[in-house]
Amino acid sequence: MKNLRVTIARAERFxxxxxxxxxxxxxxxxxxxxxxxxxxxxxxxxxxxxLAGRRQESDRKFLTPSDIENSVNADLEARIEGxxxxxxxxxxxxxxxxxx
Numbered sequence: 001m002k003n004l005r006v007t008i009a010r011a012e013r014f015x016x017x018x019x020x021x022x023x024x025x026x027x028x029x030x031x032x033x034x035x036x037x038x039x040x041x042x043x044x045x046x047x048x049x050x051l052a053g054r055r056q057e058s059d060r061k062f063l064t065p066s067d068i069e070n071s072v073n074a075d076l077e078a079r080i081e082g083x084x085x086x087x088x089x090x091x092x093x094x095x096x097x098x099x100x
Contacts, residue, residue, distance in 0.1 A: 005083045012077035015042040
């Protein structure tokens with residue numbers, strides 16, 4: 001089995017983490033602390049979304065309130081960096097959500 005370690009998660013437009021970069025520990029264990037509604041769960045969803053792909057039921061929850069109110073196309077975009085068995089990797093994903 002391969003060892004996957006994510007060290008950086010970047011969000012261009014991804015819920016509360018829009019235009020942010022989060023550096024994670026390069027050790028075997030990372031603890032993410034913060035108050036309610038600070039983006040901890042969104043960070044986990046961002047990493048999962050980049051690795052596993054789109055899930056229809058969750059795409060719209062990562063739009064910001066202004067995206068929904070303005071009823072415009074919105075791009076969800078995220079990128080992660082890290083190591084797989086000590087070899088560096090980068091993965092990114094972009095998806096456009098259109099108003100209904």
